[in-house]
Amino acid sequence: METSDQKxxxxxxxxxxxxxxxxFEAYMERKVGGFLHLYSGQEAVATGVLxxxxxxxxxxxxGYRDHVHxxxxxxxxxxxxxxxxxxxxxxxxxxxxxxxxxxPTVNFxxxxxxxxxxxxxAAGLAKGIKMKGTDQIAIxxxxxxxxxxxxxxxxxxxxxxxxxxxxxxxxxxxxxIGTAIDRSTAVRDQYKRVAAYNIPSSQHxxxxxxxxxxxxxxxxxxVRSGKGPYFLELMTYRNxxxxxxxxxxxxxxxxxxxxxxxxxxxxxxxxLKKAGTISDDDVKNWEKEIDKxxxxxxxxxxxxxxxxxxxxxxxxxLDDNPDPRWIGPLQS
Amino acid sequence: MxxxxxxxxxxxxxxxxxxxxxxxxxMGEDIGVVGGTYKATFGLHEKYGDERVIDTPISENSxxxxxxxxxxxxxxxxxxIMSINFALLALDTLINAAAKxxxxxxxRVHCPIVMRTPGGTAHQLAAQHSAxxxxxxxxxxxxxxxxxxxxxxxxxxxxxxxxxxDPVIIIEHERMYNMKEDIPDxxxxxxxxxxxxxxxxxxxxxxxxxxxxxxxLETAKRLESDGVSAEVLDLxxxxxxxxxxxxxxxxxxxxxxxxxxxxxxxxxxSEIMAVVTEECFYALDAQPVRIHAADVPVPFNRELxxxxxxxxxxxxxxxxxxxxxx
Numbered sequence: 001m002e003t004s005d006q007k008x009x010x011x012x013x014x015x016x017x018x019x020x021x022x023x024f025e026a027y028m029e030r031k032v033g034g035f036l037h038l039y040s041g042q043e044a045v046a047t048g049v050l051x052x053x054x055x056x057x058x059x060x061x062x063g064y065r066d067h068v069h070x071x072x073x074x075x076x077x078x079x080x081x082x083x084x085x086x087x088x089x090x091x092x093x094x095x096x097x098x099x100x101x102x103x104p105t106v107n108f109x110x111x112x113x114x115x116x117x118x119x120x121x122a123a124g125l126a127k128g129i130k131m132k133g134t135d136q137i138a139i140x141x142x143x144x145x146x147x148x149x150x151x152x153x154x155x156x157x158x159x160x161x162x163x164x165x166x167x168x169x170x171x172x173x174x175x176x177i178g179t180a181i182d183r184s185t186a187v188r189d190q191y192k193r194v195a196a197y198n199i200p201s202s203q204h205x206x207x208x209x210x211x212x213x214x215x216x217x218x219x220x221x222x223v224r225s226g227k228g229p230y231f232l233e234l235m236t237y238r239n240x241x242x243x244x245x246x247x248x249x250x251x252x253x254x255x256x257x258x259x260x261x262x263x264x265x266x267x268x269x270x271x272l273k274k275a276g277t278i279s280d281d282d283v284k285n286w287e288k289e290i291d292k293x294x295x296x297x298x299x300x301x302x303x304x305x306x307x308x309x310x311x312x313x314x315x316x317x318l319d320d321n322p323d324p325r326w327i328g329p330l331q332s
Numbered sequence: 333m334x335x336x337x338x339x340x341x342x343x344x345x346x347x348x349x350x351x352x353x354x355x356x357x358x359m360g361e362d363i364g365v366v367g368g369t370y371k372a373t374f375g376l377h378e379k380y381g382d383e384r385v386i387d388t389p390i391s392e393n394s395x396x397x398x399x400x401x402x403x404x405x406x407x408x409x410x411x412x413i414m415s416i417n418f419a420l421l422a423l424d425t426l427i428n429a430a431a432k433x434x435x436x437x438x439x440r441v442h443c444p445i446v447m448r449t450p451g452g453t454a455h456q457l458a459a460q461h462s463a464x465x466x467x468x469x470x471x472x473x474x475x476x477x478x479x480x481x482x483x484x485x486x487x488x489x490x491x492x493x494x495x496x497x498d499p500v501i502i503i504e505h506e507r508m509y510n511m512k513e514d515i516p517d518x519x520x521x522x523x524x525x526x527x528x529x530x531x532x533x534x535x536x537x538x539x540x541x542x543x544x545x546x547x548x549l550e551t552a553k554r555l556e557s558d559g560v561s562a563e564v565l566d567l568x569x570x571x572x573x574x575x576x577x578x579x580x581x582x583x584x585x586x587x588x589x590x591x592x593x594x595x596x597x598x599x600x601x602s603e604i605m606a607v608v609t610e611e612c613f614y615a616l617d618a619q620p621v622r623i624h625a626a627d628v629p630v631p632f633n634r635e636l637x638x639x640x641x642x643x644x645x646x647x648x649x650x651x652x653x654x655x656x657x658x
Contacts (some may be wrong), residue, residue, distance in 0.1 A: 059405070093438025102437035109404055110437060114428050120394040121429065124401015131355060131383070131407055138401075151424075154394030161389070316439035317474055319497040326492035328523025329574060 001213075003277045009051065009209060010272060011286050013043040013265050016068045018287065019077060022294050023067070023084055023098075027244055031303070032084045034097045037065040041239035044264035045171050046072050046141060048212030049232070052220050053139060053167075056106045059125040061118045062141040064099035065238075066111030069141055074106035077294075078301040087305035094308045095316060107136075115176075116149025118142055119168070123155050126164035126229075137223045138166045144190055145176025156197040156229070163228035167219055168199075170233040171206065177242045178250045191233040199229050206234030207262045210271070237262070334517055339509040341487035342372040342448070346410060348519060349494045350380055353408060356494055359386040359399055360412030369414050370450065370509045392418050396447065397425035400499075403443045404433065408494055416451035416503065417463045430499040431474030446493040447501050452543055452593055453641050454506035459629035462637075464594035466542070469501045470570040470603070476500040477571040478524055479542035483513040485568065488522025496524060503570075505543040527574035529581065533563035536654055537581040537588040538647070539604055541567040544591040544623075551591075551647040560655055570600060578604065579611040586617040587654050591647045596624040621650040 020038040027036045039046070046069045050060065056074040067080055075091055083090030084098050091101045102110045109125060112118050122140030129136045146152060147170065159166050170190045174181050187193055191201035200222065204215040212234060219230040237259040241248045248256075260266075272278045336344070350356045362369055364377035364387035377385040388395040392413060399409035413419045419426070430443040453462040469477045476498050480486040486504065493500035530545065531552050538548035545566045552562035565581050567573065582588050588608065590601040601622040608620065626640045652658045 061401075090438070092436060092440065095438045096436040100436040102440050104437075104440050109401075109441065110433065112429070114424060117397065117424060117429055120397025120425060121401035121404070123394075124398040124403070124407075125405060126401075127398055128402040128405040128407045131357070131402070132405075150391075151394050151397065154389070154391035155397070157389060158391065158394060158398060162386075316435045316437075318434070318476070319442065320439070322496065322498075324523070325521055326496040326524060328525040330523045330526030330528055330568065 006272055006277055007282070009047060010265070010268050010278065012072070013047055013209070013268065014283070014286055015290050016043050016047070016071060017265060018290050018294060019071070019298075020067065022299065023081070026084065026299070032098070033086065035064070035243050036084070036098050037243045038240045039065050039068040039238070041259070041263065042171055042173060042206070042236045043068060044209040044212050044268070045169065045206045045234045045236055048209040049139065049141075049169055049216040052213050052216040053137065058136050059107045059109055059129070059138040060141070061109045061122045061125065061138065062111055063115060063118060063143065063146065064111050064113045066099065066101050070101040070103060070108045070111070073103070073108040075101065075103035075108050077298050079103070081298045081302040082305045085302040085305070086307070087302060088308045089301070089305040116142070116146040116151040119146070119149070119151040119155035122166050122168070123159045123164050126159065126166035127162070129165055135224055136165070137220065139169060140166060141169045141171060143176070144170060144172040144174065144181055144185070147190055147193060148176070148185060156194060156199055156231070159229040160197045160199050163226070165223050165226065166229045167223045168229060168231045170231065171236050172233055173236050173238045175242070175250065178246065180250060189233070191231060194231040199231050201231035201233065203233040203235065206236035207264045207267055209264060209268050239263070333514040335512050335514050336483050337509065338483045338486050338504070338511045339371045341483035341515060342490055342504075343374050343376070345487045345490035346373055346376055347379070349491055350376065350384060355406055356408045356410065357384045357386060357402070358410045358412065359388050359395055361388055361390055361414050363387060363412050368412065370506070372412065372448070392421035393425050396422035397429065399445050400425055400430045400443050403445045404441050408444055410446045410448065410490070410494060413447060413449035415461050416449045416465050417460050419447070419449050419465070426499070427472050431472050435474060442497055443499050444497045445499050446490065447499070448490070448504060449502070450504045450506045452505040452507065453630055453637065456632055456634055456637060458632040462630035464592075464625075466503050466570055467594060467599040469503070470600065474499065475571055476524055476569070477503065478569050479503045479567065481508070481542060481545040481566050481568075482511065484515050485522050487515060488520055489524060492521045492524050500524065503542055507543060525569050525572060525574065527577040528566045528568055529563060529577070530566050531562070531564040533561040533585065535561045535585055535587065536651060537563045537565055537585045538651060539565045539567065539578070539588060539590040541570060541592065541600060544593055544642070547591055547642065547644050547647045550644045551651055554644075554648050555651055558657070560651070562651065567600070573603065573607060575607050575611055578607055582608055583612050583615045586615055587620070589621045589623060589647070589650050589654050591623040591642060591650070593625055593641055595627050596622055597627065599624065618654050618656060621654050623647050623650045
């Protein structure tokens with residue numbers, strides 16, 4: 001990989017971290033309401049996998065921890081922040097919020113609050129791709145907790161039988177909300193559960209973006225070549241709690257400290273420094289630039305954007321401009 | 333014009349819509365090679381192949397979800413659920429996803445799926461194959477719910493549902509699949525919205541939907557020999573409800589009855605009572621009556637089943653009560 005790309009990737013991950021940190025601040029200031037699930041600590045997964053795919057063209061879908069997947073897919077940061085603020089200029093016009101970012105212009109097909117629901121939706125996107133006959137793929141990012149839903153088993157089975165072009169990325173962060181994987185799941189290694197459905201799968205370190213990219217390339221190539229689905233398990237850790245109200249009483253501080261040493265931004269920046277690709281100053285300068293961009297451009301946009309109009313409450317429930325030939329009403 | 337059975341009408345609508353648009357697909361349990369439990373997709377697998385007429389595994393929630401996901405990018409799936417009881421398994425993807433995606437994406441993504449399913453009692457299928465449940469779907473924002481009573485509507489409303497950009501639930505009835513009617517040979521569409529006055533009258537409005545429209549029509553004939561002129565109103569669309577047509581009819585007849593096969597509580601009948609109360613309370617000359625199933629899971633035993641589900645006698649007795657004749 002070119003050093004310019006390596007620098008770009010590191011800068012992207014730093015951007016994602018600081019974007020999430022800033023949403024946290026906005027939440028504490030009560031400018032962002034509802035639930036807020038942050039991705040900090042898992043950046044190498046979405047960044048590395050999508051770097052090996054075609055963001056903007058391949059379809060991406062995920063759960064409620066969705067800001068960074070949307071960003072890497074190409075959704076404008078301003079619109080995501082505005083969505084968190086519930087503004088009309090937001091990705092979902094303020095109707096969805098943090099958990100429901102949508103941007104079909106870059107084929108980011110949403111964040112969903114029902115754990116495990118994106119499995120079948122992703123397979124459906126893949127079915128749509130197959131019908132259209134393009135070489136796109138669908139990529140579904142979900143956590144280990146989602147694998148205990150029936151949709152995991154049902155969808156993997158159908159995706160395999162129908163050879164759908166879908167890549168399932170399991171971000172195994174070891175906790176399903178606040179319940180440790182060993183306390184909720186008979187098998188810790190999620191990729192082993194997939195063998196029952198005749199889908200190739202593998203498990204890798206999700207904290208080292210170089211390892212993620214190498215594994216993702218193979219997985220993406222497999223799916224794109226028409227061989228059917230692939231299940232990629234990436235071992236990772238979220239730095240923060242499940243959502244904002246989470247005091248993390250279910251994890252030890254020692255465990256958190258161990259994982260902090262394996263922070264994806266730390267690992268990659270140390271590697272690039274060692275190779276002489278970047279200096280300490282580079283990182284500091286990026287952080288300054290990023291913070292300025294987030295403040296002056298992104299947060300300002302969100303804060304200054306208009307709220308949705310209450311008169312528009314009933315918009316978007318059904319097609320707002322339906323064809324009377326199908327809808328009627330019947331004249332009787 | 334040709335006489336055609338309800339199931340044939342559905343099959344014809346599938347066939348025409350699949351021929352018209354290569355993105356229309358059908359999916360469900362046993363709908364392909366077998367041709368459908370009620371033959372609604374008979375012959376289509378042979379014609380359109382595995383990719384478009386899909387025999388699914390018995391995984392209602394996820395195959396519905398696959399249909400929804402595909403619909404988000406331009407596919408038009410017609411999803412068959414073999415019995416409305418099994419639709420309960422698909423409620424997550426249907427109600428949490430299909431019904432909400434347009435709204436929570438600010439109108440940027442929509443899910444034009446059609447879900448067809450028979451709801452109602454047939455002959456001794458017992459509690460887990462005899463649910464009606466229309467009330468559950470009609471209480472969900474973001475869905476359309478229609479109940480074709482005849483081959484004409486079964487054909488015309490399915491065709492409209494496929495082309496409409498909203499998720500549409502079509503509730504059929506096992507006892508209607510062999511019902512016959514003349515319908516035009518030439519392609520036509522029937523709108524998804526709007527109640528229909530299927531028989532004009534002046535003394536009482538008998539309101540039904542799905543199978544109960546037939547009970548109302550039968551009742552109207554009996555009432556005629558009693559000298560009572562009954563109007564029969566088929567709701568057709570449970571969501572949205574056609575409040576205007578209901579109001580106009582009740583304002584004309586000043587009396588009404590709502591007949592349904594479902595249980596009463598929080599049901600279609602309750603909603604119709606509320607609509608009339610809100611729209612034209614002072615037009616009423618008599619206390620209205622709801623005819624509905626007994627508040628029990630549908631029993632297996634033939635006599636118990638019969639006692640649990642309203643028939644023409646029940647609707648007739650109800651109408652006499654509204655008319656003050658008993």
